[in-house]
Amino acid sequence: MTAEMERTPITDVAGWLEASGERPALRALGELLLGVTAASGTETPDCFTTRRLGVPTIGHLIVEERPLDAVARVTVPLALAEAMTEHADAVEVGPHRRSDPPQWTQTEISGAVYRHPKTLRAYFPAATLLPGAGVVLGIEARDSTLSDAEVTAYTTPEHRHSARDLLDRLFTRAEQLNPYRGKAVRATYVRGGVALTVIDLPAVTRDAVIVPAEVWAEVDLGVTAVRDRHQLLNAHGLGSRRGVLLVGPPGTGKSAVSAVIAGEVLGEFTVIYVEAQAGAELLTAVVEQAQKLGGPVLLVLEDVDLWCRDRARGAGGGLSVLLQAMDIASDARILTLASTNDAATLDKAAVRTGRFDSIVEVGYPDRDAAARILMALVAGLPGGAHVNCDAVAAVLPAETTGSDLREIVRRAVLTAGDGGQVTTDSLLNEVKGGRYQAELPSGAGAYL
Template identity: 60%
Template sequence: MAGWLDELPSPADVALRALGELLVGVADRPPKSENAERFTTRCLGLPSYGAVIDEDRDLNGVTRVTVALALAELIEEHADVVEIGPGEYTDAPAWTQVEIGNRAYHHPQHLQAAFPAGTLLSEIPCVVRICTRTSALNSPEVTAFVARDHQAGARAVLDRLMARGNVLHPYRGMVCRASLDHGLRLQVIDLPASLTRETVVVDESVWHEIDLGIIAVRDRHELLNRHGLGARRGVLLVGPPGTGKSAVSVVIANELVGVFTVIYVEARAGAELLTAVVEEAQRLGGPVLMVLEDVDLWCQDRRTGGSGGLAELLMAMDINPDARILTLASTNDAQTLDAAAIRTGRFDSIIEVNYPDRPAAGRILSALLAGLPAGAVVDTAAVVARLPEMTSGSDLREIVRRAVLSAVDGDDISTATLLAEVGSGRYRATAPTGAYI
């Protein structure tokens, strides 16, 4: 062929060589990139996408992690036969990593995984697509594709993923904050480790009522549920600001974390997603401490017109009375709450956390001074005697803080410096009165 071309006149030679190169290039062109539909059809061995049927499940901020971890486990288990394809359209397969507590979890973010017959389903192949991204046009979901005659198989695959995700739940045994972020979102948080029952001084009845709830949820749930009494408990702490309600929840959370999963519920999440939080708590499968701080911010008496999240609270508190959930809530004023919210069966105990009396104030002051330079020689009785009525634990903390800051290098804190701070009254952040023109 080369010799024949060489004998041709120049214009014909150039034209035929160019045409040959063009034809060879067309023949060798790589096939058109596979989109999601072509990948699914090919891996299922079907003639067209019309022969495919799918089942899908919406994912929230928690299940988009747990289900993705379950899928990652299946991909690794069948790595020798599984085929990874694009997500929607021709989006490249994508993986991501999330930090939960002190551990990093690697899982698929946006891809399709084709499992041959005999892996997920005994007789037929299955394709699983997951998308954990959230955008204005897309919401997280997981989808299983099978041939039209095997829809029950797709449902079984999704059930398996959801169940395995609950087993792998990375938030179990952690202290989390539940927030509203395109649905429910959990985030691991740290709590002060210095707060204990010895350093948080409240009436013993507070600890007693909370301990009853702990016993019900942790130790005697089977007995209570077997006799139809219900293991779920609710405790409402009522009292003025600064008296230790939040500190009590921290103490209990630190005591229970590990055995319990602790979920602090933000106000917006409580008003709109408390039922989702309770449902997630049930999926965890173990005892859960659910903390609702300042519940009056979002759940008020319907007669005042400020019911806010009342309906959400009532619905959430009535879900499954057998659940192993201890709810610890707090409010500055129980009178602002609707009567339906604080009845027995929702909140079984309503405990007042009031201003400390003189002996309790002395114990709080001693705990705050413990370990400080010269703190052991402070005459706490003299300081407590000068305290005005309705001095809270947080007021005492600020008195000590100001004394430390006022002292030279913090080394000469004394009875005199503490008394000076008490006398100044500046430890209470009081807003000025009057009008400014």
């Protein structure tokens, strides 16, 4: 496909300008080409700032600024909105970019709508935010070619340290207002940074996931460390942060185990599923963001072998990112639950104690476990109560996975007559037919 074919036409110019944040640049270019500037009675941001702080020019002020990451672009504006509401009788609002009016927006997270500033400056008189001086706070909660997302504090030079402390307090309050706390979110890689998106977890319980008891015991030990024993462990320099690595072939239930634990701790814990590229590029940033959430965090790294391999096999940057991230703050209340299909591909430095404290095998189910999985799968289905699960498990091939068993039951339901009733014979027929295992034809690749 050519580059021209990949381009998407702009059908809504106004919408594109607003989304990309390039409107000021294009307007400035038009004024430059015409040689005149548009007349406006609106006060410029710098004029607003100097007037309110009582100085002749912007050069008489100092500016303290802090960048905003993907989460802070919501939480810091929320903290600023709270301060503006608290001092509504005294605060004055002006533009932050050129002479555009102050802009507010809203962000919806897990069904709740949060209204907050998008780009503006707000003047707070003395004795509101700073005891002996006025201060102007500016917020730019969007990234564009000409500007970065940031918060700025303008004040006179003698109050520089007070302005710095004010931004510290603003960020502390922002962390307390974090709307992602206690939610299940997915961390993805977006334009060089981490973005968090609230997700729904599958409704799955331990009764439906048949794995060795050791698996639950080791994961529960990690939950206990970061939820219940963190103060004791940290007081004695033992560290509460833990990592558990689930090892086993595809389809044996590793992801299901993570989903069960995530569902059990959600609310008390913040659950963060880390997408592969975010893990390979920005896992350290994810961990640092997790620390700011407060309270315990469950960090889920699925199929970590896809981006973190043994150095002897030509590992990419994912390994160094993982090692660095796993070494951050041993006293953090973070449980990392990772999975891999092949532990042999991982570098030994990644799987040592202190990074992954426990490595647990989630292997192929034996006959008894397979029968229990089948029993859980057919429970509630038409005819399921009469299925002889032991008889079906007895004829299963070696290395049959939980996913295979699920597909056997699905095919039995789909091939049944009206009502989708399953029977022992229909399940045995699916096992003998072997179609539940997707395999490429022997001649695959020879087609023209």
